[in-house]
Amino acid sequence: MRNWIFIASVLLAACLALLPASGVKGHTTPDSQVTLHIHDRRIVADVIIPASEYGYATGNLDANDEGSLKSARAYIAAHASIADRSGEEWDERIDNLRFATVSGPKDLLATITFTAPGDAVDEAITLSWSPVLEQTPDHFATVLVQREGSGEAPELAGLLRQGDTQIEIPRGRSGFSIRFGSAMRLGIEHIMGGLDHLAFLLVLLLAAPLVAKNGRWQGLRNHRGSIRALVILATGFTIGHSLTLVGVVLSGATLPGSVVEPAIAATVLITAVHAVRPIFARRELVVAIVFGLIHGLGFAGFVQQTEAQVGRSMATLAGFNIGIEVIQVALIVLFVPVLLWLERKALYRPVRLALASLVGAMSVYWIVSRIGLIPG
Structure with a gap:
């Protein structure tokens, strides 16, 4: 109980510090x-x-x-x-x-x-x-x-x-190459401008080297196990968001941003808490896929709002999705060596807690702003 009180206190304090910061933005529609x-x-x-x-x-x-x-x-x-x-x-x-x-x-x-x-x-x-x-x-x-x-x-x-x-x-x-390249660049620009998607991926990978015992993080995997866990998590997230991105866009379904955007922020908050204390240990792949499905709704909504051919062609839609994957892979390539080095150091725990608390605080801010309790 004390640990949960501590976690909640850290998140609340950081969130209050972030409330005036209008620059803390998450996923946005085209500018x-x-x-x-x-x-x-x-x-x-x-x-x-x-x-x-x-x-x-x-x-x-x-x-x-x-x-x-x-x-x-x-x-x-x-x-x-x-x-x-x-x-x-x-x-x-x-x-x-x-x-x-x-x-x-x-x-x-x-x-x-x-x-x-x-x-x-x-x-x-x-x-x-x-x-x-x-x-x-x-x-x-x-x-x-x-x-x-x-x-x-x-x-x-x-x-x-x-x-x-x-x-x-x-x-x-x-020509096809120009349309495909433009769609790919749109995907890159979108994920780079979507801090919530990047924050989710960061905290999802943050706990990959850890082993849960008795409801707590109490051990570390070896390097091979950590890399395997990272690949599985990233793959699950990719599968999830690709399915809803393609399915929603091609079907022409419309989903209200007032529901999708708070849901995306909630996935970030849950995953940030998980990085502090395990709440879905050994179910990370399933959670990555399910949360990927939710993030895919945000990607699909973005494509629908552009009113462009990218949403009406499998080729250009694939280009948009590949653009998203390029940034995800780049983040993993940059983050994994640092994580593998840091996980054996004494700094790993305080760094993990600090990053998870910061991301958790931002996600709380996104949730309350997206449901209209404060200006977004």
Whole structure:
């Protein structure tokens, strides 16, 4: 009982320390989205920018009064353009500019019409897009392309972020390798921006070298046993999230984020507690698969919200999933040597408890913010 009181006290104290820290973010939906509707001599861009990110980047108000909208219009015009291969910029007109709530938090919405300056139109154009990106390193913009009259769904063209704010858009359909690569990069960007997924994997692996006896962690596996346990856990998580990612996206099912997001945070909390004291010892594989299924719902929801071709093709969906796996494998490759070295040292126990307590505290914060008890 004393151990549980100690664990709860540590988690509560750390959580209270983290409550004011708005930078402790977990899984998020796409930051900005630009959908390009390609016509013969014009391109119409539907723009979605989170109002909170816009306000942070500019210091401007997210209001619909004349002065605020004038500032927003000038900001977008200065940070968005389309040019042909000669470098000549297309004419630009911004319409339907407003701050509105479509679903979730308030967004800055706009329609930008780009018109070719001459009669000839190149086979490819370059979009330059830097609203919010220049001021916010972890913000990114998803660029989609809808070729009018083609009957095709919107296609994922790529991602833009700080230091990479230009993308070439072919007027015809992109090749398979470009679509696959864009989907893979989307997976990488998503998992890198999803601290909750990374935190879950960290604490899941943290207890892999340990052996449970009488309801406590009381021993260590040998190196071979630790590596085997790590591989089994990572494989179980991969199987779980891959099944729900593919199943939900291809079936077209919709699941409310108000349920999925707190559930993901709860898996992080349970796993963090397990890293302190065993609560599902010798059932780690089953738990990794089940929790992977829950995290896969978050991945699927992200793909569905992009409204891109990545969710309608097994090949590009596989590219997105492979992008997720790339980051997971990279984390394991970096973490395992440190873990194997640390597990035989006296520091292992305090480091394990400290990391598990910190992750547990963040997960409590995510849970209460995602169910609306405090601002997220």
